[in-house]
Amino acid sequence: MGVPGNPAPAELAATELFAVDAYRTEFDASVAEVDREGNRVRLSRTAFYPVGGGQPWDLGTLQTPAGTLTVTEVRRQRGPIWHTVEGELPSVGDEVEGSIDWARRHRLMRTHTALHILCGVIWADYKIPVTGGNMEPMKGRLDFPFPAMSADLGAAVEKRINDEIARAHEIVVDFLPRTVADTDPALIRTSANLIPQEIDPLRVIDIVGLDRQADGGTHVLSTAEVGAVRVVGTESKGKDNKRIRLEVVDPEGDSTHE
Numbered sequence: 001m002g003v004p005g006n007p008a009p010a011e012l013a014a015t016e017l018f019a020v021d022a023y024r025t026e027f028d029a030s031v032a033e034v035d036r037e038g039n040r041v042r043l044s045r046t047a048f049y050p051v052g053g054g055q056p057w058d059l060g061t062l063q064t065p066a067g068t069l070t071v072t073e074v075r076r077q078r079g080p081i082w083h084t085v086e087g088e089l090p091s092v093g094d095e096v097e098g099s100i101d102w103a104r105r106h107r108l109m110r111t112h113t114a115l116h117i118l119c120g121v122i123w124a125d126y127k128i129p130v131t132g133g134n135m136e137p138m139k140g141r142l143d144f145p146f147p148a149m150s151a152d153l154g155a156a157v158e159k160r161i162n163d164e165i166a167r168a169h170e171i172v173v174d175f176l177p178r179t180v181a182d183t184d185p186a187l188i189r190t191s192a193n194l195i196p197q198e199i200d201p202l203r204v205i206d207i208v209g210l211d212r213q214a215d216g217g218t219h220v221l222s223t224a225e226v227g228a229v230r231v232v233g234t235e236s237k238g239k240d241n242k243r244i245r246l247e248v249v250d251p252e253g254d255s256t257h258e
């Protein structure tokens, strides 16, 4: 482990396991609430990431005393996280063992991190902030208010991203007090100061030396772990809105250097 970030609030660390350890794939918990109409359960703690910030929810299973439930959807609803399941619902107080689909989650972590590298590169080279985006496992897109876009932008950006991957920047999950976060130029640039003040400390993903953003998602520990990136499209979505699409590929299967 490298430089540790400021620790997470104890309550968050104890209940939202993905927020402090993106590599945790199994956990035990007790059933806190059951919504029979919605086929949903709320747990005392979870490693399942709820959809948010452009990152899809995790899939996986919950082992209950009555059998195995398949988790098909995970969403936060005004605070609590609900797991929509297929199978016989457990009762409040039952002990369950959760297991997330790690192959899929790790692909999302690599993809989410690749998108942050893209943000960092576009800011460093063009001083243009990101305005939106989305991802699925191994592919994603971000929008930037470029006034114009040169034909070779995609190739240039792809090379820059892969160079930053090769530099193996460390990635730290930090929890910054708002008094510190709200004066951080990188966080102001990404509008973190507009997040409600009750959210204190602010969870920050720091790709050390490249990009810092307030973020709830899951990321890998080093840019090297992303593998390789291919820019597969650059599109104009209007006068001041340009979209960059990328794919994450395994270094062995990388065809960008052919």
Ligand SMILES: [Zn+2]
Residues within 6 Å of the ligand: 053, 112, 116, 213, 215, 216, 217
């Ligand atoms: Zn993010």
